[in-house]
Structure formats: C-alpha cells, structure tokens
Amino acid sequence: MTKIAIIGIGDDGLQAVPPSVTKRIEEAEVLLGSERALALVADKVVGERVVLSGDLHDLADQVRNVGKRRAVVLVLGDPMFYGLARYITDGFGKDQFEVIPHVSSMQLAFARVMESWDDAYLTNLANHSLSSVLEKIRVADKVGMFTTDKIGPNQIAQALLDKQIDYFDAYVCENLGARNECVTRGSLAEIAGQTFDALNVMILVRQRQLPDRPREAxxxxxxxxxxxxxxxxxxxxxxxxxxxxxxxxxxxxxxxxxxxxxxxxxxxxxxxxxxxxxxxxxxxxxxxxxxxxxxxxxxxxxxxxxxxxxxxxxxxxxxxxxxxxxxxxxxxxxxxxxxxxxxxxxxxxxxxxxxxxxxxxxxxxxxxxxxxxxxxxxxxxxxxxxxxxxxxxxxxxxxxxxxxxxxxxxx
CATH class of the missing domain: 3.40.50.150 (Vaccinia Virus protein VP39)
Structure with missing residues (x-):
C-alpha cells in the first residue's frame, strides 16, 4: 500500500529540504496543502494541487478522494506539533501515513532568542482561549505561544498586564524563515502598544530579578x-x-x-x-x-x-x-x-x-x-x-x- 506522506516545509520552500524529500514532492500525483504552502513549491510540482479546506469534515473528504494516487500533504513546520498530522492520522489510521517533519516555527523562535524550550509552557491560541492560559503563564518560567490573527501579541501582553502578570520579557518572532523575518524584544507594556504581522510566535521569559505577583488571596x-x-x-x-x-x-x-x-x-x-x-x-x-x-x-x-x-x-x-x-x-x-x-x-x-x-x-x-x-x-x-x-x-x-x-x- 502506498502511504500518503505528510511533509513539513519552511518559508524557504524546498531549499532546506533533503533531496529525497524534494523528489517525493515533485513526483506526487496529487499535492494537498494550504495556499501558502502550495505557493512555496509552485514551480516544482506538475501533479494536481488541492487547497485544503479549513473545515475538518471537508478536509477529510479531500484526503479520502486521493484514492491510490501518490499523494503528499504539505504542512508548514512540524506536522505533529499543533499541525494537521494528528487529526489526519487519528481519523484515518496511522498505518496509512508517513510523517516527515521540518523544523517548527516554535523551534525557530526559541533558537532566534537563544533560549532552551525543553522547560517551556507551550500553547496554541487557535486551540485554547486566552483566559484559560493566563494562570498557567503566571507560574511559568518560559512560555511559547502560537498567536492568531484575532489574538495578537499586543492583546496578549495587555491581558497579562491586566492580571498584574508583568514580570516577563517578551519576544515577538514574525515571518520566521522568510526574507522579512523580524524579532522584536520588549517589556509587556512596550509590546502592548505595537502591532505585528499575523504570522508570529510569541515567547515570554520570566525576569529573574522580579518577584511573582500572586493572585489575590x-x-x-x-x-x-x-x-x-x-x-x-x-x-x-x-x-x-x-x-x-x-x-x-x-x-x-x-x-x-x-x-x-x-x-x-x-x-x-x-x-x-x-x-x-x-x-x-x-x-x-x-x-x-x-x-x-x-x-x-x-x-x-x-x-x-x-x-x-x-x-x-x-x-x-x-x-x-x-x-x-x-x-x-x-x-x-x-x-x-x-x-x-x-x-x-x-x-x-x-x-x-x-x-x-x-x-x-x-x-x-x-x-x-x-x-x-x-x-x-x-x-x-x-x-x-x-x-x-x-x-x-x-x-x-x-x-x-x-x-x-x-x-x-x-x-
């Protein structure tokens, strides 16, 4: 049985992808992915291209319609880290897929600010409400967050300040891996007063010299x-x-x-x-x-x-x-x-x-x-x-x- 490959790539397209993976993408009879992911390999693919739906039921039908063709699902970053791979493999069975990861934007973000992330609290605001993560942030030493177009770094910073959680240095890492990549460092008050591109990862690092602000007794x-x-x-x-x-x-x-x-x-x-x-x-x-x-x-x-x-x-x-x-x-x-x-x-x-x-x-x-x-x-x-x-x-x-x-x- 030919397995469907779920392949992660970065904003640099196929430049950082091994030749064997590049060949797998180029020889695909059908390539599924977001518009942004497909655009990164537009000049390399001759097979059918399918823009994945944002609706999970429609997406499942798109994967099901692949049939016996050689297929690749193209994902930005690591498909298993807040990516589509978990949903797809759980829904269809892990034996039907092969996952080939790329460096996730979360990994890139921590590398850019030169902080380890093995002890960080990581979350995705597309899956969790901001109110539900604030108290977990309060007691964390480091935090990595995927933001959304509706909940950006400035809103997160202001919500933390409103809860008197003001003892973090903040980093906003925009467009990681792209030519217009930008990393902004500042206090929460400074971040709250700025706006950022939608594609960003926010990192918080606790300031060691400042005491915690516990919740009211x-x-x-x-x-x-x-x-x-x-x-x-x-x-x-x-x-x-x-x-x-x-x-x-x-x-x-x-x-x-x-x-x-x-x-x-x-x-x-x-x-x-x-x-x-x-x-x-x-x-x-x-x-x-x-x-x-x-x-x-x-x-x-x-x-x-x-x-x-x-x-x-x-x-x-x-x-x-x-x-x-x-x-x-x-x-x-x-x-x-x-x-x-x-x-x-x-x-x-x-x-x-x-x-x-x-x-x-x-x-x-x-x-x-x-x-x-x-x-x-x-x-x-x-x-x-x-x-x-x-x-x-x-x-x-x-x-x-x-x-x-x-x-x-x-x-």
Whole structure:
C-alpha cells in the first residue's frame, strides 16, 4: 500500500529540504496543502494541487478522494506539533501515513532568542482561549505561544498586564524563515502598544530579578474559600452556602476540567465561582432570578478572576431551557418546589452526570430521596453538622452552623 506522506516545509520552500524529500514532492500525483504552502513549491510540482479546506469534515473528504494516487500533504513546520498530522492520522489510521517533519516555527523562535524550550509552557491560541492560559503563564518560567490573527501579541501582553502578570520579557518572532523575518524584544507594556504581522510566535521569559505577583488571596483555594471573601447582599448576608458544605458539594459533583455545570439558585455565586475554578476549560451557568444577586455573581466572578461563569437570570426550569445539557447540577432549596426542580434537572443531565442537592430543612430529605430512588438505586445522603472554633475570653468554644443536608445521585 502506498502511504500518503505528510511533509513539513519552511518559508524557504524546498531549499532546506533533503533531496529525497524534494523528489517525493515533485513526483506526487496529487499535492494537498494550504495556499501558502502550495505557493512555496509552485514551480516544482506538475501533479494536481488541492487547497485544503479549513473545515475538518471537508478536509477529510479531500484526503479520502486521493484514492491510490501518490499523494503528499504539505504542512508548514512540524506536522505533529499543533499541525494537521494528528487529526489526519487519528481519523484515518496511522498505518496509512508517513510523517516527515521540518523544523517548527516554535523551534525557530526559541533558537532566534537563544533560549532552551525543553522547560517551556507551550500553547496554541487557535486551540485554547486566552483566559484559560493566563494562570498557567503566571507560574511559568518560559512560555511559547502560537498567536492568531484575532489574538495578537499586543492583546496578549495587555491581558497579562491586566492580571498584574508583568514580570516577563517578551519576544515577538514574525515571518520566521522568510526574507522579512523580524524579532522584536520588549517589556509587556512596550509590546502592548505595537502591532505585528499575523504570522508570529510569541515567547515570554520570566525576569529573574522580579518577584511573582500572586493572585489575590481570595482565589488561592480552588474551593472552600472563606465565606467572608465573597460579596453578599446585606439582607441575605450569611445565607451563602458555607465553605464546609460548599467543599463537600463540589467534591460530590465530580467536576472535570471541561465540565458543563448548572448552579440552580446560585445566590451570590459562591458555588458557581469555585465550580468555575475546577472546570477551568468548561462553563458554569449561574441560574438566579434575583437581579441584585445577578450583580453579585458578576462581581464575585471578577474578584476571583474566573471568566467561565455565565449568569442566567430567571426562574428554573424556564431559565435553563436553552442551555446545553449539563455534566453536573447543584441545586439549593428548602420548599417543595425543589423536588420538581430536582426531577427536571435529572432529566437534562448527560449520561453519567451528577446531581447534588443542598437542603436546610429535614422535612424534604426523605421525600426527595424517595423521588430520586425512582431513577437510581444509589442515592447518597449526608447530614452535615459543623461547628467552628472561636475564642471566648481565654477559652476555646465552638459556634455551631445550621445543620445542612446533601443528596447526590449519578444518572
């Protein structure tokens, strides 16, 4: 079987490619690649040229239509480093392809600034949102980023400055390998004030003489932050889900990094905010009907630097009608309405999804448990009695919190 070759080249075309690879490209009956890649070998190829689609389904059809012809997929840089090779080989089977890499633009960029990259945090903003990588940059010594035409170096620099991450030297490496190659070095403030060509790699190197700027203390814990660090409305002050109950509830929700979470009756958003910190690549929908609490959800999200909390104003279940099905649902309530809400939320859960309910009244616990048992034999129930130590005169005493109940079930 003739294998399809996935070949990487640079902006210098075939000049740095070995003769055997050049011959493979020249003898191809069909050559697939981006317009830019195909233009680099335009005078060397006599076979059919196919511009690869940006749509992955169409691209798959283009590869499939190659048939038994000698074919080459031309890729800029290293096809296996944020390139097409992973998608193509995973989709069609690795035994049908041969990968011949070129030096990636990331390698070239680190070489140009004379920094090693074996200990760097590397990412591609075409695949990851800027907000999701900021905290990883905060603790990194070196960073290499593929930017995009929509998120350029100036925007990245400004976003870092907005988070008080100002202790990096920045390099912007444009058009690597081409005649108009350019490397710009500057502080983040200087980079934020400039514009750059779309084809660039951005490198950050931590300045050794400057201290880290940690996040505000309120966000140092992923969950279980003290109640008093959350903004709360005066009439409802103290009604927040306590740190201890919140910690148990979030643990029982089984939140993954990319989970879709519903917080029904979100209040001031303490559960939503901490769920968002756990589901850093997911989304948390904070469903709350009180407009004042909606403002508190936004304020607490900003205070904890989480950008993946989406406030949804309205009453359940109407408010969640157009939301994506959740992996995890947290419901807090006290009246009989919570039973209906629990059943409807369970129906919307994805398979293996987790529903956790927090009740402050014992009256509903047994009935809610029986309702949930009609859907699953494994309904877990906890009664939570917590007392917090406090000093009274010279003695240690304990202040008891109001008892609370948790129920959890997996769909």
């Amino acid at each position: 309120v966000g140092r814990r992923l969950f279980g932050n003290p109640d008093e660090v959350f903004f709360q409305s005066r009439p409802k002050y103290g009604l927040i889900t306590s740190a201890e109950v919140r910690s148990l509830a979030l643990a029982q929700l089984d939140i993954w990094r990319d989970s879709i979470v519903w917080d029904v009756g979100a209040g001031s958003g303490s559960v939503s905010v901490e769920a968002a910190q756990l589901a850093s690549d997911g989304t948390v929908y904070a469903i709350e009907m009180d407009p004042e609490d909606q403002q508190l959800i936004e304020a607490n999200s900003k205070r904890f630097n989480v950008g993946n909390v989406v406030p949804v104003q309205g009453k359940a279940p109407e408010a969640w009608a157009n939301l994506p099905d959740p992996d995890c649902v947290f419901v807090a309530g006290s009246g009989r309405e919570v039973i209906r809400i629990a059943e409807l939320a369970y129906q919307r859960l994805r398979p293996e999804g987790r529903l956790v309910l927090n009740l402050t009244s014992v009256d509903m616990v047994s009935e809610l448990r029986q309702t949930l048992r009609t859907h699953s034999d494994n309904v877990q129930v906890w009664m939570i009695n917590i007392s917090r130590g406090t000093d009274q005169l010279e003695s240690l005493t304990f202040d008891a919190l109001k008892p609370s109940f948790l129920l959890a079930v997996t769909k």
